[in-house]
Amino acid sequence: MILAQPRYSRDSWLDWSWVTDNTDDIYAATREHLVLTVLAVGIGLLISIPLALVAADRRRLRAPLLSVTGLLYTVPSLALLGVLVPYTGLSRTTALIPLVSYTLLILIRNIIEGLDSVPGDVREAAAGMGYTRRAIRWRIELPLAVPAIVAGVRIATVTTVGLVTVTSLIGQANLGQLMVSGFQRGFRTELMVGVLLVVIIAVVADLVLSGLQRFATPWTRRRATS
Amino acid sequence: MDASAGDVVNVISGAIGWLTTADHWWGNSGILNRTLEHVQYSLAAVVVAVLIALPIAIVLGHARRFGTAAINVGNLGRAVPSFAILLVAQTIWGLDELPVAGPITVFVALVALGIPPILINAYTGMAEVPDSVREAAAAMGFTPLQQAVRAELPVALPLILAGVRTSTVQIIATATLGAVVGAGGLGRYIIDGLATRDFDELMGGALLIAALAIVVEVGFAALERTAVSPGLRRRTVQVAATTT
Numbered sequence: 237m238i239l240a241q242p243r244y245s246r247d248s249w250l251d252w253s254w255v256t257d258n259t260d261d262i263y264a265a266t267r268e269h270l271v272l273t274v275l276a277v278g279i280g281l282l283i284s285i286p287l288a289l290v291a292a293d294r295r296r297l298r299a300p301l302l303s304v305t306g307l308l309y310t311v312p313s314l315a316l317l318g319v320l321v322p323y324t325g326l327s328r329t330t331a332l333i334p335l336v337s338y339t340l341l342i343l344i345r346n347i348i349e350g351l352d353s354v355p356g357d358v359r360e361a362a363a364g365m366g367y368t369r370r371a372i373r374w375r376i377e378l379p380l381a382v383p384a385i386v387a388g389v390r391i392a393t394v395t396t397v398g399l400v401t402v403t404s405l406i407g408q409a410n411l412g413q414l415m416v417s418g419f420q421r422g423f424r425t426e427l428m429v430g431v432l433l434v435v436i437i438a439v440v441a442d443l444v445l446s447g448l449q450r451f452a453t454p455w456t457r458r459r460a461t462s
Numbered sequence: 463m464d465a466s467a468g469d470v471v472n473v474i475s476g477a478i479g480w481l482t483t484a485d486h487w488w489g490n491s492g493i494l495n496r497t498l499e500h501v502q503y504s505l506a507a508v509v510v511a512v513l514i515a516l517p518i519a520i521v522l523g524h525a526r527r528f529g530t531a532a533i534n535v536g537n538l539g540r541a542v543p544s545f546a547i548l549l550v551a552q553t554i555w556g557l558d559e560l561p562v563a564g565p566i567t568v569f570v571a572l573v574a575l576g577i578p579p580i581l582i583n584a585y586t587g588m589a590e591v592p593d594s595v596r597e598a599a600a601a602m603g604f605t606p607l608q609q610a611v612r613a614e615l616p617v618a619l620p621l622i623l624a625g626v627r628t629s630t631v632q633i634i635a636t637a638t639l640g641a642v643v644g645a646g647g648l649g650r651y652i653i654d655g656l657a658t659r660d661f662d663e664l665m666g667g668a669l670l671i672a673a674l675a676i677v678v679e680v681g682f683a684a685l686e687r688t689a690v691s692p693g694l695r696r697r698t699v700q701v702a703a704t705t706t
Contacts, residue, residue, distance in 0.1 A: 310679045311672045312635035318652040318668030322473040322661040391540070398543030405642065405656065412545065416642070419549040427553060431546040438541035 244425065251425040262414070266433055269410040272400045273437075276332055277393050280339030287340075288347035289373075298348065305341040313338070313402045321406060331403035338399060339392040346388025350381030383456055386449035390442050397438040401430070411437075477665035486666075491650065493670065499564065499646035500674065503572060503637045506563035508630050511576030516622070519581050523588025523618070524610045532585045539578030544636040547571040552643040564647075568640040575636060576629040583625025587618030620690050627682040634675050648674065 245251045255262065291297045308316075316334040324330040354377045362376045404412030411430045418426025450457055480486060487493045522528050548571040555567045563569045591614040599613035615622075641649030651667025654660070 307676065307679075310631055310675045312638045312675055314635075314638045314649055314652050315668040315671035315675070318655065318664045319672070321656065322665060323470070394540050398541070398545070401543050401545045402639065405653075415546060415549055419553060419643075422553070424553060427549060431542075431550060434543055434546060435541050442537075442541070 244423070246423060249424045249428050254425045255429060262429060262433070265409060265411050265414050265430075266437070268408070269397070269400055269412075269434070269437065272328070272331060272335065272403065272408070272410060273393065273396050273441075276335035276396050276400075277339055277389065279332070279336045280343055280392060281389070283336070284340055284343035284347060288344045288351070291344070292348050292351040301344060302341070305337075305344055308337040309341040313399055314405065317403065317406050326407040328408065330406055331400075331408045335396055335399055335403070339396060342392045342395070343385075343388045346384050346391075347381065350384025350388075351377050353384060354380045379453070382453050383449060386445060386452075390445045393441050393445060394438045397434060397441060401434055473661055473665055476662040477669060480662035480666040481669070493648075496646060496648050496650055497670070497674070500634070500637055500648045500671075502562065503564040503568050503640060503645070503647055504630070504634045507569060507572030507576055507633050507637075508626070510563075510569075510573050511580060511629055511633070512626060514573070515577045515580035516584055519584030519622075520588055520610065520615070523585040524606075524614060526589045529585060529589055532581050536578035536582035539575065544571065544575040544632065545639055545642075547574055548636065548639055548643060557644055565640070565643075565645045567643060568637065568645045568647075572633045572636055576633050579628040579632070580622075580625040583628070584618065584622045587621030587625075588614055590621075591617045616691055617694060620686065620694055623682070623686050623689065627679070627686075630678060630682065631675065634671075634678060638671055 244254045287301060291301050313334050316337070317330060320330045320333055324333070358376060358380065359372055362372045367376065400408075400410050401412030401415060404410055404416050411434050414426050414430030415434075418424065418428070418430060481493075485492075489495065519532065522532060548567065551571045551574075552567040555570065557565045557567060560566050560569055588610075595613055595617055596609060599609040604613060637647050638649035638652070640647050641653040648667055648671045651663050651670070655662075655664025655667060
């Protein structure tokens, strides 16, 4: 993709002149990286929330749900990509399926744990105030489960940001592609730009999500727990 | 290479054909040798990661000190993708072979990514041993060392094993990526299959890797059942999981 002109230093780990000369490509790769991450975690949530809500009520569904998602989680990403390529080609869909499937275990487990952790007293108090079962679920339990759910979303997001890099091996043009291309051509600056941006995105996304959670659940702010 | 290849049966039967061809099992790039390489890289890294992380976590967890530091190291580990560690390590060290453990790059990357889950889980396990257990052990005349090894360690064992399991799963997954930097292991079939568009090899290799990962996972579940004291089996806490 990006040609390494001889005028760039091959020994230095970060040659700024290459960075400033290639901002458009770096921007495009970053954008694609973010799109894939957001799509994966978003679709993961859309699948996980209903499944977790159903499993929270029916304990018998939990073990099978957690084992199936646990099994998906165990399969290495490169293997899952390899299995899919013959069917869905070198496409974004092929990249998304493993990314989404890895978020499921983390998200489902955290949502269920969050709902479980609501104290019985709180449920009884709500029932005593005339809340229906449904109202308890949506207006009491879910809001109280937000910290646990966000904790899951944070882990899923940080993990996904890292995993997206692997999808560059099936031709996805994200930051992983900068890493692989820099690596293959022995051009350290390109490799490091990819690595650094991935780490920065992961850390920033984690901070933003934890900030959002504090904003959405003001009652947790005074508790000084980590 | 798009949906025209959509016939599920053809791809699967192609992979089965590839897997059942005797020639593909023998020799340097045969399935047996590639599996051996994969297990070898992974096992060496798991053992070394345990040797480094476990003593530190046990000492710090027993003392309940530097917990935030241990957890921050673990979280930072999650933010740095193992794929990145691998590519950077390869750029620095190249593919020189270590005895037993495989190429130095793969070894360093696998150990680095294996440490955080063990560190976090073992620390948490040791630090969260209830005070009543510690006091009971002290009252029975245990020295501090006996307390840590004979009272706290068994109580912390489920979490410690969960950490080692998470590490192992990640290490096996990342050993797959070793093929990208030219190392051996089962990942070769996927990288080579992608490069030559050989779907039989690609799918066959992917199935082998998935099978290896699942076998190890199931093995760990069995180990946890036998190693953990019957009184403690209810606890199924999992801290810090990452995947690759």
